[in-house]
Amino acid sequence: MARTILPFGPQHPVLPEPLHLKLTLEDEIVVEAVPALGYVHRGLEKLCEVRDYKQMIQIVERVCGICSCLHALCYCEGIEQMMGVEVPPRARFLRLVWGELHRMHSHLLWLGLFADAFGFESLFMQCWRIRERVMDIMEATCGNRVIVSVNVVGGVRRDLDAGQCAWILEQLAIVEKDLKQIQSTILSDYTVCSRTKGKGVLPKEQALQLGAVGPMLRGSGWAQDARQTGYSAFGEIDFEPVVEQDGDSYARCVVRFREVLQSIDLIRQGIAKLPAGDLVAKAKGMPDGEATTRVEQPRGELFYYIKGNGTKNLDRVRIRTPTFANVPPLLAILPGLELADVPVVVLSIDPCISCTER
Amino acid sequence: MDAVRGLAKTMFEDGYRFLTMSAVDLGDESLDLLYHYDKDLDLKHYRLTVKKGQAVPSVSPVYFCALLIENEIRDQFGVTFSDIVLDFGGTLYLEDDVRTSPFCKMSVTQIKKEG
Amino acid sequence: MFTMTKNVVRNLLTKSSTRLYPVEVRGHFDGYRGRLDNKIEDCIFCRSCQIKCPSQCITVDNKLGIWECDPYACVYCGICVDACPTHCLSMSKEHRKPTAEKSLIHLQGTPKKKKTATAKPDEAKDAEKAEDAAKPEDADQS
Numbered sequence: 216m217a218r219t220i221l222p223f224g225p226q227h228p229v230l231p232e233p234l235h236l237k238l239t240l241e242d243e244i245v246v247e248a249v250p251a252l253g254y255v256h257r258g259l260e261k262l263c264e265v266r267d268y269k270q271m272i273q274i275v276e277r278v279c280g281i282c283s284c285l286h287a288l289c290y291c292e293g294i295e296q297m298m299g300v301e302v303p304p305r306a307r308f309l310r311l312v313w314g315e316l317h318r319m320h321s322h323l324l325w326l327g328l329f330a331d332a333f334g335f336e337s338l339f340m341q342c343w344r345i346r347e348r349v350m351d352i353m354e355a356t357c358g359n360r361v362i363v364s365v366n367v368v369g370g371v372r373r374d375l376d377a378g379q380c381a382w383i384l385e386q387l388a389i390v391e392k393d394l395k396q397i398q399s400t401i402l403s404d405y406t407v408c409s410r411t412k413g414k415g416v417l418p419k420e421q422a423l424q425l426g427a428v429g430p431m432l433r434g435s436g437w438a439q440d441a442r443q444t445g446y447s448a449f450g451e452i453d454f455e456p457v458v459e460q461d462g463d464s465y466a467r468c469v470v471r472f473r474e475v476l477q478s479i480d481l482i483r484q485g486i487a488k489l490p491a492g493d494l495v496a497k498a499k500g501m502p503d504g505e506a507t508t509r510v511e512q513p514r515g516e517l518f519y520y521i522k523g524n525g526t527k528n529l530d531r532v533r534i535r536t537p538t539f540a541n542v543p544p545l546l547a548i549l550p551g552l553e554l555a556d557v558p559v560v561v562l563s564i565d566p567c568i569s570c571t572e573r
Numbered sequence: 574m575d576a577v578r579g580l581a582k583t584m585f586e587d588g589y590r591f592l593t594m595s596a597v598d599l600g601d602e603s604l605d606l607l608y609h610y611d612k613d614l615d616l617k618h619y620r621l622t623v624k625k626g627q628a629v630p631s632v633s634p635v636y637f638c639a640l641l642i643e644n645e646i647r648d649q650f651g652v653t654f655s656d657i658v659l660d661f662g663g664t665l666y667l668e669d670d671v672r673t674s675p676f677c678k679m680s681v682t683q684i685k686k687e688g
Numbered sequence: 689m690f691t692m693t694k695n696v697v698r699n700l701l702t703k704s705s706t707r708l709y710p711v712e713v714r715g716h717f718d719g720y721r722g723r724l725d726n727k728i729e730d731c732i733f734c735r736s737c738q739i740k741c742p743s744q745c746i747t748v749d750n751k752l753g754i755w756e757c758d759p760y761a762c763v764y765c766g767i768c769v770d771a772c773p774t775h776c777l778s779m780s781k782e783h784r785k786p787t788a789e790k791s792l793i794h795l796q797g798t799p800k801k802k803k804t805a806t807a808k809p810d811e812a813k814d815a816e817k818a819e820d821a822a823k824p825e826d827a828d829q830s
Contacts (some may be wrong), residue, residue, distance in 0.1 A: 250641075266742065273742035273765050344705075355717035358779075364765045373719075373772065423590050426638030444614050507609070507616065520607065522596040535593035535642075543638040 217242065221554070225254050227386035229332045229374075229558040232568035234560070240554060248549040250542055256572040261531050267491055267527040268294060268502055269368060278534065280361050281321045282512045284313050287366040289510040290532070291388040292446060292522040294368050296506040298498050305492040306370035307448040311485045312383075313357065313365060314510075315478040319515035320349045321388075322471045325565050326401065329468060332562045333410045334493065338400060345393045348386050355379070370495035380486050387479050394475065401472060411465040413547045415560035418462060425544040428537045429515025430470045434461035443512035450482045463565035471565075472514075501525050512537055513563045574641075577621060581632040584610050589617070591636040596646045604650060608632075625651065629664040721764045722783040726755055728797035730776035737768035737777060753799030760790050768791075 219240045233254040239247040262274050275290045276283040288310055295302060302310075320476040327342035350360045356379055357363035365371050375383075401407060417427060419541030432439055433456055440456035442449045457473045459466035502523030510517045515537025522530040541564045552560060592609040597606055598640070601624070606621040606629065621630055631654040635641040643654045707714065716722060733750035745761035746768060748754070769777045 237778075239592040252641075270740070273767070349822065354720055356719075358719050358721040358763070362763075364767075372766075384685045401794065423588075424585070424636070426591055426636070453663055470651075474738070502595070505741040506617070509616075518593055518608070518609070531595070533593075533597075540593070540638060542641060547637070556580065 218246070221374065223310075223557060223561070225424075227558065229328070229562055230566065230568075232566065233405070233407060233560070234568050235565055236549075238549070238554075238557065243554050244509075245549050245552050245554065245557060248546050250546065252542075252568070252572050254572070255569045259573045263529045263532045265528070268476060268523070268529050270299050271529065271532065272366065272368070273364065275365060275532070276362055276542065278573040279536070279567055281567065282317060282514070282570070284362070284536075285510050285512045285517065286316045287364070288314060288447065288509050289517055289519045290521070291366045291368050291507040292483045292510070293506040293519050294502050294523075296508065297500070297502040297504050297521065297523055300369050300496050300498045302370055302447075303493045303496055304448070304490045306388055306494050306496075308435060308489045308495075309371050309375060310366065310484050311448040311452075312375070312482050312489075313353075313363065314369075316349060318513045318549055319475050319478045320346050322475045323349065325435055325513075325562075326468070326475075327469060329559075329562055330401075330407075330544055332559050333406065334536045335406065336402075338397065341393075345390055345397075348390050349514070352383055356383070365493060369498045370493070371490060372494070374494055375486075384483065384486065385447060387482060391476070391479050394472075402469060407468075408465065409558070410559055411468060411563070412461075414464050414552065415563060416461070416463045417544055417548050418555070419460075421547065422462070422544065425546040425547055425573070426540045427513070427515075428540045429565075430474070431515065431541050432468050433457060434459050434466035434470045436460045441509045441516040444509060445508060446508070448485065448488075452481060452488065455503060463570070464560055467563050502529065514567055514570070515541060534566070534573055538565070538567045538571045541566075542571070558565065575604060578630050578635065580608075580619065581635040584617075585635050587614055591615070591632070591638055594639065594642050596647060596650050596652065598650065604652060606646075607654070623652065626653075626657050628653045630655055661684045689750060692827075718751060720781040721766050722781045723779065724762060724764070724768070724793075725760070725778050725780055726757075726793075726795055726812045727776040727778075728755060728795045730774050731797050732774055733797070733799060734773060735770045740767050740771045742767065742781060750799060752814045753797045755795045755797065759784060759793055799803060 221238045221240055222237040223238050224230055225235045235251040235254065237249045237251065238245050239249075253382065259274055259278055263271055264507075266274060272287050272290060276287045287373065292527075323342050323346035327339040330336070330342065331337035334433065349462050351362055354360045356375060357365050357373055365373050396461045402501045409511045417425075417431060417435045419436040422432050423437060427435070441504070442454055443456065444520060457470050457477055459470050502521070503525040505520070505522045507521075508519045510519075517537060518532040518535040520531070522532075545564050576665070582590075586633070589610040589612045591610065594609070595607045597605045597607070603622055603624050606623060609623070610617045619637045629652060630679045631639065631643055633643060634652075637658065640658050643657050646652055647654060704752070718792050733748055733753060735748045735750065738744075738746045738748045742765060743761050745758040747756045764779070766779055769779055
């Protein structure tokens, strides 16, 4: 049996961001995988010593472009916990609406890339075309398509009036109709199924111990989702995590697709229950002490540990992103696969390497 | 110090999930290492204060997912962990010829151990 | 083969789903953060924008009355617009066109001296009080 060591990445057509894996192969079956990170390390956590805690919101948003609003939300919640600020109810519901819009656009982006990974380019284009409508909603309501900058300490910066809410609901109805049209292709097409069913199986017992989070964990049968802790307005609306039992790439794809439909429903509930009120609560004093917060990003559970020392510069901001937690399970599911299946399985964990190496 | 690995084993048997580790430089020759565990949305945190240059036993034989974060803390803060399951030897983020740990406030140079 | 004919005829008769870009531009929604503008006549050079900017791209000199911004370092977050006390900063929805060289936005205004800066709000307050009092002779004067 001849052993070859093959470098996967850092440049690869399938990967949106550079990730280097050294695959040890025995005649096309993967035996071992060793990661090498550090290609997009920007040292953003160290900037907290130079910029004050309010400027850090903008920096933390730029850790990841696709999930930027949720990074800012987690950070703001941590600072609000430390300073004892109570966010007004309207701001909490607005944060929920924009957070779920982010989840939709991230999952639609992933669905497109996943289709592209096995060569199905027209499905890739259709998914991104549906995504354009979500980006239009974000541009019209927040001012920017991707990095929206609406969260501030104590609330949000922009408001949604009744006309905008009605327009959002119209656009979401069109998005839902388009999604139902492509549903049968994504979920039951012969090519999609033969390339994803049974590949990259993460067994249920190992998933929790290896530290998997997000759709990887929920695709293996565990109903755990950080939204169940009830941050922002999740305590006040109906929400159940989406779970699949098989643990392979197909299950993860189904979880993400059903989460897009679930997000549309959550946004409708959020807009229906939107209370009147202020947008921002005043924050007095300086952050002092320690705080930990968790938020459900599209890729999994995001964890922040913030330590303040009473001045305007924070002592430490520690970010643990979901892809960071999903890399060890990836190393455990790669052995046993054929080389041609490796790109599809790597993409099925939804790697966001700029988050991993902030 | 030895309680670290014993605690990890107890947590593993109780079904807790290893969330992450954080490290904070306390500024006066010591570092705070915080271990975060979670079970069913219930978070538990454990704090370990070590002096710079002291070796800490690794929890990666118990929890495989800890290896990435221990390598990263080693690169950023200069804390050495003994028997990490997959040890990068300080090269996960840093180059071979970098001597100072980026996150430490005091300018303490880390002697690169072999391996 | 007959399904193909149906598809072909339908595609020929419907509009294309893409836009002819340089000829037909969609434009941006209102509220899009495209470009930072400053009405330099209203600026009081208080430096709030410089202090709050996360990327430190604005430089203000209050003695010479110079307001400078590096549009290539700016991240277009809009924090300076929210922080400006006189609302002279605004973001327009047209974005900058591509250029061949980098340049700074350099605006020169008149630096406000201390006396005139406090006199202006006082004059404004006096004028308002006069109008509020609603006396006929004051109304005629203002």
